[in-house]
Amino acid sequence: MTEPDTPTRILAAADELFGEIGYDGVSVRDIAERAGVNKALVFYHFGSKDELFARILDRYYTEHQRALERAFEADLPVRERLHRVMDAYIDYISENRHYPRLVQRLVAGSGAHMAPIKDNLGALFQSTVEALEDIAPTAGPYSARHFFVTFSGAVINYFTYAPVLAPVWGGDPLSDEGIDERRAHLHWLVDAMLGGMRPPG
Amino acid sequence: MTEPDTPTRILAAADELFGEIGYDGVSVRDIAERAGVNKALVFYHFGSKDELFARILDRYYTEHQRALERAFEADLPVRERLHRVMDAYIDYISENRHYPRLVQRLVAGSGAHMAPIKDNLGALFQSTVEALEDIAPTAGPYSARHFFVTFSGAVINYFTYAPVLAPVWGGDPLSDEGIDERRAHLHWLVDAMLGGMRPPG
Amino acid sequence: MTEPDTPTRILAAADELFGEIGYDGVSVRDIAERAGVNKALVFYHFGSKDELFARILDRYYTEHQRALERAFEADLPVRERLHRVMDAYIDYISENRHYPRLVQRLVAGSGAHMAPIKDNLGALFQSTVEALEDIAPTAGPYSARHFFVTFSGAVINYFTYAPVLAPVWGGDPLSDEGIDERRAHLHWLVDAMLGGMRPPG
Amino acid sequence: MTEPDTPTRILAAADELFGEIGYDGVSVRDIAERAGVNKALVFYHFGSKDELFARILDRYYTEHQRALERAFEADLPVRERLHRVMDAYIDYISENRHYPRLVQRLVAGSGAHMAPIKDNLGALFQSTVEALEDIAPTAGPYSARHFFVTFSGAVINYFTYAPVLAPVWGGDPLSDEGIDERRAHLHWLVDAMLGGMRPPG
């Protein structure tokens, strides 16, 4: 119940603002004001706006990767493993609503913070491809890599497009019921993809 | 072969820079320099940075919508129509590489230029839902609205994630061959979705 | 009934804007727009913003001086001559409402357009002092020069302060009735001053 | 003897420049340079050029009003009270030479900073009218309101016209002797006005 300490408050404020508006549109002043701390403290605790941003990204990447790794590691048949990974993906994103926006904006943006995102997405890409290596070819339209893109796009875009589609969606797409419905759709998608895969060779 | 005139050069430069970096990260100075014109001319011809940005968005929206409408209008069975729309979508985006990045960044961003994007996506959403109204329910995990999100995410994210995935992809995902391979995958996805749909009632 | 020609329209527009807002607050673009002519024509016809302003001032000074000279010249006793000058002053200003504002702003302003105003006011000053030379001393509290300042301030400030005092004035100070009332006050003031003057020596 | 702090130096520089040249003709750069401080500090300490200007005006209005109120409050016969007010007016303006120029320019200018000037002048107007209510009618050429305009114009215009009239004046109108002479003239004016007033009814 005690007040969070200064670095925590700065991180929280920066997370919100970067998540909502993006790196370029947010000033250190904005962050300090939202955190209720002196502007100079942002630099005292995090060195620079850039490092602060990197810290936030880092935390997301690490947590996200860990969550997916746990799901991947389970000693289960491929199909069950993929469903578990899908659930873990949905869970993580629905609990970290700013994360998909950050990623989407970075991916579509310039090269500034590309390096960590390449590492992160690359690792996830490789885990998925490896998990599918027995049942999917490595190239061609039914290869694991294409399923990866369709797969991750289907999850992440639901969350990023929700605010824009809300007026025509019919109901709140980000309510618990909305997300459950999407979850069911995504599990169907996993099965549809598995059905569409043709073993290599 | 003659030099393009000033407004054209400004539009081209602005398209590139907004497409690569985003509204907030680009200055009017950058645009003028890339266009090789005096900074004040940007304001003389377009009034403000904001109007210049709106002009670029407008053009994309109009062209995109028109391209999809042409595909939707064809007097063909649903399945063939959807495949045509998918081709039109892929064609338009692969010929306008900055467009998906702009849209993705706007969707994931703050509310500044949200209005036109809501209109544009909303219209596309409704066309798709109507096209599917005989073969898909209006709600639930297999409803047209979910297919729309999965569908459009699978197209657009391929293009926006390509630069980031390139190092691990194996081959250039945005080469002609890469896009053809994706096209085949997406056509499979259309059929998979059609197979997964259950008629309403 | 024919449309006035371009230089005339520019002068009219400039007169309004300089009169209402002042030199620094008005741009050549504003003037051209109000005149309904191309901006470059302002420079074609008048050379520069500064020369345009000088032209307007010149016209006012010349007309004003001429109006007062005519009144001064009359072969009448001092008292009648002063009343005639007062009427001419009031008439000129009430027919050229922008003029007192221009003068007031120039007098209170920087040294940019001071030269012509010095000439103009200086001439008026000397005419008045000469007209009074038989009945007023040249120095001291009852000298002509002090009456000149009180006199001209009482005329000009009525017009410049009117818009500001209007809400508390009770009636429109710049209506015909308002001005007539002021005229009566000013004629009383002339007589009071004449009564207060002591012949030199 | 210690150096004044930054806000004080900015206020002093702004007072001089606004007083000499006017709001539109002065840039924040000019102010910062004259104050010998970094340009951004003007915004750090005062928010905007406009707020800085308002601060300066506010101070003048408050001080001026207070000075006149003190003079008005004295428990003296009307005539003595008016002479005291006249002295307070002259004293305040001769000690704050930029003030009459600011007021004159504002009054003759556009509507930007009109609100506070209306309040200020309106209050002064009403005090004067009330002070005279027993000896002057409320309307007509000998009403208090006309005496107010003549009265205040005779004070303020002496100071604003002085620089322009100096070359023909004979002696420096703003020297101590010059001001004393004017003071004598103004006290005569008060008496002349009192003599010219006719009790209401």
Next chain:
DNA sequence: GATGAATGAGTATTCATTCAT
């Protein structure tokens, strides 16, 4: 740790003015 002040480079935008047609 925390603060208020300071800085120099940068932001979008407007300016008076010029010029080719």
Next chain:
DNA sequence: TATGAATGAATACTCATTCAT
């Protein structure tokens, strides 16, 4: 005469960052 385009300097204001206290 008239016009649309062009220019370079200036405008108010914000930025990330530093520093003395």
